[in-house]
Amino acid sequence: MTSANKDNTANHSTGDFTDKTTAQTEHKPDISNNEKPSGLLAGIIERATKSGVGRRKLDPSIVESDVEKNMQKIRDNPTKLRLAFLGGGSFGTAMANLAARNGCDVTLWVRNKRTVKAMTKTQTNKKYLPGYKLDDRLKYSHDLAATVKNKDIIFLAVPSSAFRETLKNIAPFITGQSVVSLTKGMEKDTFALMSDIIKDELPEVNFGVMSGPNLAIEIMKNMPSATVIASDSEPLRHAVQAALHSAFFRVFASDDVKGVELGGALKNIYAIAMGMAAAYDVGENTKAMLLTRALAEMSRFGVETGANPLTFLGLSGVGDLYATCSSELSRNFRIGNMLGSGMSIDAAVKKLGQTAEGVNTIQQVHEKATKEGIYMPITHALYAVIYEDKAALGVALHLMEAGFRSDVEFVMPHDHSNAELTAQIQAATSDTDDDNATKGSGE
Numbered sequence: 001m002t003s004a005n006k007d008n009t010a011n012h013s014t015g016d017f018t019d020k021t022t023a024q025t026e027h028k029p030d031i032s033n034n035e036k037p038s039g040l041l042a043g044i045i046e047r048a049t050k051s052g053v054g055r056r057k058l059d060p061s062i063v064e065s066d067v068e069k070n071m072q073k074i075r076d077n078p079t080k081l082r083l084a085f086l087g088g089g090s091f092g093t094a095m096a097n098l099a100a101r102n103g104c105d106v107t108l109w110v111r112n113k114r115t116v117k118a119m120t121k122t123q124t125n126k127k128y129l130p131g132y133k134l135d136d137r138l139k140y141s142h143d144l145a146a147t148v149k150n151k152d153i154i155f156l157a158v159p160s161s162a163f164r165e166t167l168k169n170i171a172p173f174i175t176g177q178s179v180v181s182l183t184k185g186m187e188k189d190t191f192a193l194m195s196d197i198i199k200d201e202l203p204e205v206n207f208g209v210m211s212g213p214n215l216a217i218e219i220m221k222n223m224p225s226a227t228v229i230a231s232d233s234e235p236l237r238h239a240v241q242a243a244l245h246s247a248f249f250r251v252f253a254s255d256d257v258k259g260v261e262l263g264g265a266l267k268n269i270y271a272i273a274m275g276m277a278a279a280y281d282v283g284e285n286t287k288a289m290l291l292t293r294a295l296a297e298m299s300r301f302g303v304e305t306g307a308n309p310l311t312f313l314g315l316s317g318v319g320d321l322y323a324t325c326s327s328e329l330s331r332n333f334r335i336g337n338m339l340g341s342g343m344s345i346d347a348a349v350k351k352l353g354q355t356a357e358g359v360n361t362i363q364q365v366h367e368k369a370t371k372e373g374i375y376m377p378i379t380h381a382l383y384a385v386i387y388e389d390k391a392a393l394g395v396a397l398h399l400m401e402a403g404f405r406s407d408v409e410f411v412m413p414h415d416h417s418n419a420e421l422t423a424q425i426q427a428a429t430s431d432t433d434d435d436n437a438t439k440g441s442g443e
């Protein structure tokens with residue numbers, strides 16, 4: 001049993017599972033035999049690192065059975081993927097721990113030398129995951145070059161604000177490694193997603209993005225979870241599945257990189273809205289309305305920017321939206337809750353002291369949607385409350401009075417012929433709106 005398991009004793013009443021079964025039956029990494037990648041793995045890596053290979057569109061049923069076959073071969077031939085995880089926050093640590101527990105050769109890069117020393121000594125991440133013992137095979141380093149050299153896959157789990165800088169720093173050491181983003185955000189001022197930044201900075205590399213309902217603390221507790229690896233490269237998808245998949249963590253595949261990435265980035269906006277709604281003690285109907293209209297906004301935005309709307313029905317869309325909109329473990333939810341309790345955005349961010357990507361994403365998406373004329377009423381409303389000091393109640397009422405629209409616009413497109421009626425209703429209620437529109441109105 002791994003040291004992580006020793007600490008996490010079984011408590012099924014709280015949903016806390018040990019991974020006794022995994023350790024004993026699923027992954028039996030034989031360290032002594034694992035120094036070199038197996039033939040199968042070497043093949044996967046070779047294919048993954050050759051540009052163009054594996055980029056064809058595949059019949060999903062064939063992919064499913066191929067994945068299963070490959071997974072089986074990998075299970076039958078214990079392998080040692082060489083992985084680097086960059087970013088020692090809660091998510092980078094949780095994912096690195098999963099891979100180490102699966103028998104991969106894993107180094108977690110943390111920029112602070114003293115933190116590396118402390119993690120090596122205690123095998124815990126005291127700041128971001130206090131109380132969770134990490135796998136004793138996990139290695140730590142603050143030497144970026146040494147960490148990324150001679151690796152098969154480099155996973156980035158730094159905040160979006162540090163993503164480009166981190167890629168620039170590793171660029172000199174990239175030879176044939178693949179890169180996978182775990183980051184859920186957008187670059188400030190450029191609206192670039194992490195995959196866009198990878199294409200800018202490392203145009204030759206094979207890359208993927210991973211996203212899904214993956215609250216780090218629940219993963220550390222071995223609560224069953226699932227995620228999505230999206231890449232144009234089939235071999236890379238398989239390699240990531242091999243690295244992270246276990247009885248507690250299922251890794252599904254997709255080739256809609258944009259859709260998967262947008263799901264992870266956009267849901268943070270609505271987690272803030274939902275945290276705020278929770279502070280106002282709204283009912284279940286209201287939460288359901290907010291969640292569902294959020295999904296409509298996300299998929300509309302996705303389609304306008306090149307994603308497949310069906311992707312938003314998957315784990316990285318509705319799955320992650322649900323997880324972060326319903327849990328105080330979500331930092332974005334907590335930010336919303338603090339805002340709803342009357343705190344300013346700056347004070348809330350300071351109090352949180354961790355990454356909450358939604359704070360920046362609201363601004364990016366508000367600007368982009370305004371510029372491109374994409375209908376995103378919840379995002380605009382949230383922007384008005386947070387950045388234009390509008391009263392939340394007045395803004396919420398305004399949202400409720402918006403015109404008649406169809407439910408699922410991909411099933412029945414909106415009927416714009418009722419615009420006149422909508423305008424009349426809005427004119428009739430505008431006096432009330434004006435009264436409620438600013439915080440000085442005595443809301």
Ligand SMILES: NC(=O)C1=CN([C@@H]2O[C@H](COP(=O)(O)OP(=O)(O)OC[C@H]3O[C@@H](n4cnc5c(N)ncnc54)[C@H](O)[C@@H]3O)[C@@H](O)[C@H]2O)C=CC1
Nearest residue numbers: 088089090091092157158159162183184214215216354355
């Ligand atoms: N925590 C979670 O449950 C999940 C987080 N994510 C995403 O993962 C990304 C990272 O988030 P967390 O690990 O939760 O953040 P965190 O707030 O727990 O930690 C951030 C880490 O990044 C490091 N960092 C900050 N600036 C850096 C820089 N310039 N260079 C190197 N390292 C730097 C910090 O020192 C810290 O170790 C975010 O985009 C987040 O949305 C995705 C899924 C789940």
Ligand SMILES: O=C(CO)COP(=O)(O)O
Nearest residue numbers: 212213214215330331332
């Ligand atoms: O993305 C997450 C879970 O899937 C984590 O959400 P927060 O960044 O809001 O904590």
